[in-house]
Amino acid sequence: MTTPALAGSSSPHVDPAIFSSLQTKIDQEQAIRDELRTHVEALSKQGRLTQSILSRIHNTPTDELEASVLAPCYDALLEQTKTVKELAQSASQYPFYKWNSIWQRDIQAVISSLQLCDWLKDGNLLTLEEVGQRLDVPVNLKSEDAFHITVEDYLLALTSTIEELARLAPNAVTLGDYARPLQISKFVKDVHAGFQLLNLKNDILRRRADGVKYSVKKVEDVVYDLSLRGLIPKTPATE
Template structure:
């Protein structure tokens, strides 16, 4: 009888813990919904780059970064739900948003500054600063996947810039993507998902170079700087 009682207590405790974790996961998902809205809004704003004149690109990129900065208070709410020392148990709930935001931030910063945004800067721009965000952090995996997501957008921007008579941007894009591809090529990627995403970079680079090649044949590519 004692053994039966012990088994029942053990299973009851395990079930109670499982239900508690399920409730917490649901709460975290609900707290993350406003950030998901921000992700969609920033993506939609940056999508306007593909159909806008070059003169509007700076304003579009700036507006997207301002939208993303509004996520800070929501990160605070999410961080308050995650038990201390257990961020990696609940990382699944925020990692997709981190990656999407890195993609948007990296694209905006390329448009504004012609540079690859560092991981720390990306985290700061998405509102992950200060003690109030607890242990939330953009991991290297999130950052690297987010950067690849940004590169995946650039061939389309290159093609559409030609349509908008912006013949200088494709060369900038091709050089930028080439630098990123070369850097990723030197990494020993043990993460299967990251390695598969890296494989897409060679195709993105080729598409970008094809645009520049076509412009060169037509005499529309800008002369290389000395």
């Protein structure tokens, strides 16, 4: 007959060294998290400045955007690019999908700012590969467990860009620019059509992509109102 262990005594089957080892692992992971967060916090702070500059698009006449918004925005993005590079160098030492949730939101914000600035500048959408070139980091890595921009990051950023352009459409009218909503309308419709080609498995991305149709509708309402008021300019933008 086995004698039960006395109350309060330690079980001989549990080695305290197990928990000491676990605490060491916890401390190591916390050190990694702190290291990565240092870069992410810097990126977030810089991102707030970039967003502050970009918010001026809603009350700046189109012909003043280059000097008042785009030039300082690209300067701010240049600083963010340096921080992204530092984050990439640090994060690439560790398993990507174990830690990428720490920086996803801020990386997506940088991508969206790049997309929005470039569209305002020349009406074109940056590709995923061009985003990687601009940030000087890899994209969509499959065979290497290192920092990279994922397809999901790019697409989620694009949904944010579309939301911001949908907000710009009525504000452009307020500023007397009746051509801008037509340009935005064509672009958001093209992006919406592109999203419809995708078979999305990521639940968050699928919901965000589905939401693009509301941005399309919002811009369409602005264009329709301009049409009713006879304010649509007779330019190539309307063709």
